[in-house]
Amino acid sequence: MRSVLQKLARQLVLVPLVAVASYFLMAMLPLTTESEAKRQVSPELAASYRRDLGIGEPLGFLRPWQKLWRGERLGTSAQGVTGDELARKLSGSVGVGLLALPLALTWALGFAMVRTRWRRGRWAALGDVVPALAFGTPVFIPALLLAPSVVERGNMLPELCAALVTSIWPGIFLGTLVGDALETELSRDYVRTALGKGLAPGTVLRRHVLPNVLPALLDAIGPVATALLAGSFAAERVLGLPYFGQLYVLAVLNKQVAVVVVATTTFASLLVVVSLAVELTRYAVDPRSREARA
Amino acid sequence: MNRVPARACFGLLLLVGLGVLSLVAGRLFPEVLASTCPLGEDPMRPDRTVCELAFGGLWVSLAVGLCAGGLSTLIGLIVAAVARLVGGAWEQALLRGVDAVFALPDVLVVMVLQLAGQSLADAGHSGGLGPFGLMVASLALVGWAGPARMFRNRLATLEGQEFVAAARALGGGGVHVLRVHLWPALRPFALAVFLSRLPTAILTESTVSFFGIARMEPMSLGRYLGTSYAALIYEGGARVVLPAWALLVLLVLGASLASQALSASPRKAS
Numbered sequence: 001m002r003s004v005l006q007k008l009a010r011q012l013v014l015v016p017l018v019a020v021a022s023y024f025l026m027a028m029l030p031l032t033t034e035s036e037a038k039r040q041v042s043p044e045l046a047a048s049y050r051r052d053l054g055i056g057e058p059l060g061f062l063r064p065w066q067k068l069w070r071g072e073r074l075g076t077s078a079q080g081v082t083g084d085e086l087a088r089k090l091s092g093s094v095g096v097g098l099l100a101l102p103l104a105l106t107w108a109l110g111f112a113m114v115r116t117r118w119r120r121g122r123w124a125a126l127g128d129v130v131p132a133l134a135f136g137t138p139v140f141i142p143a144l145l146l147a148p149s150v151v152e153r154g155n156m157l158p159e160l161c162a163a164l165v166t167s168i169w170p171g172i173f174l175g176t177l178v179g180d181a182l183e184t185e186l187s188r189d190y191v192r193t194a195l196g197k198g199l200a201p202g203t204v205l206r207r208h209v210l211p212n213v214l215p216a217l218l219d220a221i222g223p224v225a226t227a228l229l230a231g232s233f234a235a236e237r238v239l240g241l242p243y244f245g246q247l248y249v250l251a252v253l254n255k256q257v258a259v260v261v262v263a264t265t266t267f268a269s270l271l272v273v274v275s276l277a278v279e280l281t282r283y284a285v286d287p288r289s290r291e292a293r294a
Numbered sequence: 295m296n297r298v299p300a301r302a303c304f305g306l307l308l309l310v311g312l313g314v315l316s317l318v319a320g321r322l323f324p325e326v327l328a329s330t331c332p333l334g335e336d337p338m339r340p341d342r343t344v345c346e347l348a349f350g351g352l353w354v355s356l357a358v359g360l361c362a363g364g365l366s367t368l369i370g371l372i373v374a375a376v377a378r379l380v381g382g383a384w385e386q387a388l389l390r391g392v393d394a395v396f397a398l399p400d401v402l403v404v405m406v407l408q409l410a411g412q413s414l415a416d417a418g419h420s421g422g423l424g425p426f427g428l429m430v431a432s433l434a435l436v437g438w439a440g441p442a443r444m445f446r447n448r449l450a451t452l453e454g455q456e457f458v459a460a461a462r463a464l465g466g467g468g469v470h471v472l473r474v475h476l477w478p479a480l481r482p483f484a485l486a487v488f489l490s491r492l493p494t495a496i497l498t499e500s501t502v503s504f505f506g507i508a509r510m511e512p513m514s515l516g517r518y519l520g521t522s523y524a525a526l527i528y529e530g531g532a533r534v535v536l537p538a539w540a541l542l543v544l545l546v547l548g549a550s551l552a553s554q555a556l557s558a559s560p561r562k563a564s
Contacts, residue, residue, distance in 0.1 A: 128554070132547040137542070138504070140519070144519070145532070249405070249507070252505075268398065
């Protein structure tokens, strides 16, 4: 358990680091100039943004968080955000991500099985082409192709489509990993011994092989969670979902610096939570991780 | 020296072929492409054909990927070399920093860096970086952590070999061993790492440009798709999306195949 806590502490350090780094980066930006360049914000708006950041105040970097805590709005009334709205938008994105996770696992299982079958036949090359195809397709392309028939229908269909398009690449990535790990484990001596002693293949798979494949799956969950959350940004934008990804992109486009600071830190915190969940799951299901740390 | 695997050759050929095609069709003879394009005009820009914009975008995306991939590989290599040279607690501290950067999603950080860079550029403090340079710098600042981890691990493995121990026993210093003995063994791996960064950089750039945050001119594939957004949804979207998508996939396929094949069977040091 000590090792899990150490890992958690290392991850937790990331949150204040991101908060401070993003704050000072945003605080030093020249948001407006006298030349009134096309994409500059007006001096009044820039002054309002700077007030949100608490520049020049003692402990100014806590100012955006204080405002959110008090229920005040960060940024302008049209495009800013309150603490409640931020939580709602974040829960929307997390909901899409949670919807995408089982879809990704389904893709993974399907692809792992098909790839194992392909490997022995003339379709072996497809085992390499499909991952490249999935990786080479940015989330916004399938989202764009689906958008015309989905956007205006509502009834959670845009959310479902966002989860579907977001899950493709992480699912294929997981499938490749699981397929490789499965094949490695199936060729080991202990599997032959178990089969030789008369255990049914299904039982060998469930009782002996899958517990050894699980750590490889857990190792990949972190990057997959990052990919799912980052992918949901593009899907939300194309499918018109007013969640966290949309908020973030609009905040960057409109130079809402305080919202950018808060949203970036929130995203980093979410990644830490995912990492903690993965570590706890690993601790619970992988006896080797407990023994190595004892 | 082992032969280069067939998959790597195919991937490299695909990459070079696309590069030459985009240079010839998109930059040198765009008028030939415009007059022979079977996909017709772009719905948002009636003066340009879909082929012109797609191949022009391919050239820009490829150039961004090559520059950003090269720069992030170089930074990763330098960080890994420094970490191995200083060793001990400093190396561990450096690796923690690398892990912290690696944990952040590329798209998010590139968006923030683009916002910062563009605000500085608008205020006249761009430091000579145009949109292209700004995008390359943003992608390199985000993408060096993965290569640094990989190079550090490979260096640690190589340093455990007997020829390195022998060189050290004969009085070879850290920099000398790194330059003369380790670098030749690391070169094929560095190429594989560079090729693995190439599609990541291209895809990240495409996504950020698609959001309309990057101001790439001439347009990259992502910006092309992003600026054709409305037309894509309401009229003949597939005609615009599919060529750009196909080029993007072929580019990534070439880089992925070459990178996987090279990293799976690294050649022996000469």
